Amino acid sequence: MKDTANIMIVLETKNLTKQFGGLTAVNAVSMTLYKGDVMGLIGPNGAGKTTFINAITGLNPPTSGDVIFFGENTTGLPPEKMCRKGISRTFQIPSPFPKMSAIESVMTATVFGNPPGTIKDPVAHSRKMLEFVEFPMSEDVISEQLNTVQLKRLDLARALASNPKVLFMDEMASGLSEGELLDIMKIIRKITGQGISILMVEHIMQLIMAVCNRLLCIQFGTKIAEGPKDEVANDPKVTKAYLGSNTDEKNKAEELVAEDN
């Protein structure tokens, strides 16, 4: 029983903490990501969502706590190792390689993100990735000529090219109009269809509610809720902290934490 549960667990964090000088941006967050999950990470601005992702993926290693990926403790491993183990991410401010063409940008991840020798034809694989994310431009376009939305697509293709088991997406849909949201939704479904678990940071509740099955909500670096999406979305703590009221957030958050303990 326990064993099967373990197999289902893809990624776990235990008391993950990240401090910048005196500021604790992520405070002892523990969470579990199961196979097939599309987990939404929500929280007010500055809650520490991006920092949390950075800490897991190794770009900005955590101050304390553990990251456990398929039962293996990967805390503090550099991002390149994480990538090879099967963790990919996109960036909130998408930042591909400005002087490379789209296909080359994707090729970096194809070539270096996969175990050597597994990809027989990197070009074809990269092209497939671009098609997969429905990249709207020619594959030869230089990245610096793309707009934000196009860059996000490209970044996604790059992240997928290393055949990840878990994908982190940081505000993939910001700035999209309602119509465009539908496209991105389709792509996300396609990704899950490949057996990839997703953890996505997003502010657009519409999208979150549509694609996620579970939610994690943090505020001031502290987890305030985790669980099935409807449960979390209707959690009064979450509505107060994130979705609704406009009162003094900090006190409220402290109260909430206090209530929890």
Place this chain on the structure above:
Amino acid sequence: ADKTLKIGVLGPFTGPSAQTGKEFQASVEMAMEKIDSTVGDYKIEVVWVDSQSDPAKASSAYAEAVEGKGIQAGVLNWHSSVAVAVMDVAAQYKIPHMFGFGASEVVNEKWLADPEKYSYWGGKGWPVPAKLEGNYIECLNAAIENGTWKPAKKLAAIYGEDTDWGRSAGGAYKQALVDSGWEIYSEEYFPITQTDFYPLLSKYKKAGVELLCGTSASPPALTAFVKQFSEVGLKSTLVASGLGWIGDWYKMTGRSSDYVLDSIPQLTTPEAQQWAKDVNAKFGFNPSPSAGGLSYDGINMFIKLLNKTHEKYGELNKETIHKTMVEEVNTGKLTYGRKDGAVIMNEYRYNAETMPDMVVASDAYFFPILQYKEGKASIIYPDSWKVKDFEPKK
């Protein structure tokens, strides 16, 4: 004159010793003007070879002057380190080179190791420091003996530019000091571009050093040293050998140079004074007897050599010039002295024993020791020349 002879004039025309290069240039131009750039039926064409005070740059400039410009002979030079390097180039291309100033032992040692090969590096323009620099110490020891100078303890420090010259002069001071019972506090060699000596001088002050002996061919370094020496309030006796290598030293040090010792030949004859006036009128600076004067004599001696060669062989090229140099100059047959118009020294004379140096003697090549006060220099050594006694700083 339908034939041309190209001669290379090697000097630091740019870089930290450019001042000296300027004096070289003036000397050469004046000498050439005097003979209308002709020797016999040869037109003499001067090729400036810029050493930039760096041996590596000098070597390749020299090689290029040989290969590209076709110089048949060379003359002058300032630094020992450059001499040591260019000697090889001259030997490689068999270009006779006269009167290069590089003074230090390294030059002599190298020359003596293979006189045949380096016979192309003709008579040096300046003897090894050991032959002249020890005079300071002799002079000062005499002053201690006769009671004019009463240093608290016999503690001396040696400083100098970090070149063959600086180190070799430093070695000469050290030898002389140790031999006469002085204790050496420290030996410091600094880059020729250094101009901040407060830390060093403060250290001397703290240690109570009574005598500072040193040299630099780089005017900014040495003038800064002298100036800061007085600013820091050091009361020791300062030997700043080479302060007078630029004519305008007083403009840069002012009263700080009072009581400083130096050894520079003087413009004693009317011809010499006239020469200095001419240079000033034509080029607008006061030439230094060492850099400008010696180089003026040097180039003139070289012209004399050319004339002799032309006379002897009727042809001017690297072989004939080399032959004359070896046969006439190195043996002491061809000399250059007051009667030829030398403005600085009594006579420039070489012989087989002293080669590659010239004969150092008061009737031939000799530097008196001077002490400065208010921009004037007075000879304090040797006794036969001296106009006043050494005066310690108060």
Place this chain on the structure above:
Amino acid sequence: MYINFKAIANWAKSAAGITITISIAVALYATINSGPYVLVNTIITGGMLALVATGLTLMLGVLNIAMFAHGEYFMIGSLTAFYVFTPISNYIMENPDSFLVIIGPVIAIVLSMVSGAIAGVISEKLVFGPLRRRSTDNWVMNSFLLTVGLSVLLINLHQLIFGADFKGIVRYWGGMPVSIAGAFISRDRIMAFLISGLIVFLFWFFMTYTRTGRAIRAVSQDATGAQIVGINIENIVLLTIALSCALAGVAGGSLLFMYPSYPTMGLEPLYMAWFVVILSGLGNILGAVAGAFMVALLKVVTVEYIGAGWDFVVPSALIMLILIFKPSGIFGSEVRGVLDK
């Protein structure tokens, strides 16, 4: 008075705290061990360095120009001071009681500042401006190469026009050196220190508290943002470059008594200023001042305990060490900008 102990403890643990503490300790030790002149020398050298380094910092921080030609504005300042002060000093020699004895050097130094500023403006108009108007792609590298070219150009123009010889003066202000804590220091040095102190202070005040100063900093961080809030950036750019070059010019002018003017004289102050700027972190004026004193201390202590000539090797090695542990410099902020690219 309320003292925030926690903040102090935090500061002491930070890179800045540690290095400043170590520096003070080293300075004290060296002073006790070797004499007060160590401290005096450090303060004086540091003051001079601060002047050059703040100009460099400004250029780097505001215009994103990694200035390789900064030493040449130093050289221009000293050249101006030389040609201004030489006739003045001749006049003083003939009329020793003239008011010029005091004022003369001031005139020379002020004019050196002005000439630095003018040279800066000309460089902006002829060199940086055209590049900025054409393209700002790869700006940091391209403009850096421009300054490399500018440096070579100015050095050789000096040589061609004024000759390669050393143009120096005996002193600015006459009189006996002043004795401070057992060390003698010439009046010129003290004045140079006072001048640099005053200018750095005024400059810091200007940058921190005046509207224009803040505008300069704003442009340095986001030019579009600066335009949006109503700043005329062309004026600011011109002002910045003039200011920065004027600082280098005045440093060259006020140090003429010690560093005679010659074509390549700018290299050493350039190296030293870069040491300071990288050590203290880019675009941080107060940091640059503190860094200047640290580098000066390093230099003085090196000469004291290791020997003359090593004052290049030891500081640069130490600075590299510090950079390894604190890549953005001691006082640098963690925010990364264009200069990282």
Place this chain on the structure above:
Amino acid sequence: MENIQKRQPVNTEKSREKENNSSISKESNQSLSKKGNQSLSKERNQSILKEGDQSISTLDVFLEKTGFTPVGLLGVILLLIMPFIPPFNQEYLLRWLIYAAFIAAMSVGFDFTAGYINIVNFGYAAVMGYGGYTSSILAINLGLTPWIGILIGGLNSAILGLIIGMISLRLRGIFAACLSWFFGLALMGLATKLVWLTRGPLGLRVPRMFATESNIPFYYLVIILLVAMYILCKWVVKSKIGLAFQAIGQNMDAARTSGINPVFYRVFNFTLSCALAGILGGFYAHYYAILTPEVMHTSKTVEVLAVAYIGGRGSLWGGAVIAFPFIFIMEIIRSTLSNLPGLNLIIYAMLLILVMIYYPGGFSYFFDTHIRKPKNKALRYFLNGRETSAS
């Protein structure tokens, strides 16, 4: 880069507007955006050596393997017969040619770092000098033959590159450049101060490589070095390693999250490029027969950098090609106007400034945008070699 673009939008817009008015720049702009990447992806992704294609000649295979185009090959052949074509058969011109080839090779090694991982190694000349000193000291003190000495010098410099690569790991852009600069300065300081070993500014006299007055053997040696270094560097950047270089050069974070280990590639890059510099340093020492710390001076790096940038960064060949005319013009000016010392440097400085303002892409960019794609097929083959069917 993007940041900077945003910083000065008014100016940028102005210039854009200007371009807008001229149809020429419009075209060039278009071809530009197309070109850059195509050649890259062609080079890397679509090797012409696909099995089963019969139309490929041995020449094409050779060219593909060595990274040359037919015109490049012709250039090399020209260089090989150069010493026999008047006026280049004169010793002093040969001397210039050797220097030009030396700078060309240096610029290849320099561009390998600057153009690919985007870090300017400002201490490059110091590394070169370090290799030179190593070989010289071995030759002088142990009587080791320069042939082995040069290799050991290269190895030694490689170790140095490894160290620079390691310590500059956390630094980017101008910081990394400064670090390597200070490293170079410290190295030069050491060479100056360790007088017992290097003779400092006094100059270390080094045995020449060939005991001959003629420059010819040296010339062929340096040309071989140049060509070999070019082929090696080109081979590396064409492989997937080159992709990793560019990735970490353009965006470290994205590169890392794509699985690229920056430590390895950066250090590898520094090591290789410094090794090349070390070998060249050995050549330099054993050719000029004298070394002073001056060879390690920043101004030497600046010279290499100017050539590499005027040649066009990120191309490897641009600097190598431009070095020859550049050095020649400089030397001609210097030697004809020797009474105006420094005039050649003034001209060189103005040239650098003008290029940086008006054509920062350098020669290779000019070549790629204006010369590379003529209509004529044969000419096109001549300039580009065999093109892949894909493009």
Place this chain on the structure above:
Amino acid sequence: MLLEVKELDAGYGYLQILRKVSLQVDTGEYVCIVGPNGAGKSTTMKSISGLLKPMGGKIYFNGEDITGLPAYEVTQKGIAFVSEEMNLFVNMSVQENLLMGAYTIKDKNAQQDRMEFVYDLFPRLAERKSQLAGTMSGGERKMLAIGRGMMSKPTLMLVDEPSFGLAPQLTETVFESLDILIKNGVTIMLVEQNVNKTLSVTDRAYVLENGRIGLDGKSSDVANDSYVKKVFLGV
């Protein structure tokens, strides 16, 4: 008529984005521009604010021709621009950023008043007065950018995608604060992706597509337009 844009052509380099765009904004009006990605909404705003020189057409503000004026002059005339990229001064504190926003206001007291107004609006900014803008999170920066725009007491405010990357709760706050501005007599021209919300709060709307104005009218009418419904609202 406060702002009048007549047949504006604009673009980047040889690339023309806007084709004959004409707009009008009355004093006190709350106008929005909606349209798909890349339609040219930001380009329109940049052209008005002076950051981008128009290729053709005219822009009048308060009856005065401001076509092609540099951005700083446009700002001095009373137009504030809150850009998509925010363009904050990353190495300055929050407080200093706000002060810079009041660069055109020289009176110290007035500056102080504005500052308090902004702090009231965004208490989070008041909490972080001395934090460097560059170390703030995406959303915090957005607040600061809007706050800074308000500092100059503009007559017309151009706001480009204020909700980009903001949490729903903060999006609310932003819209509320824009409301307050409107009530204070500031005219606002808003660009938003959140079409539903935007159309529900604004008075009038322009629909921009492929650099052309496709539709304009009262927001409620636009929201009910069948084409708009289909394309933007995904209904």
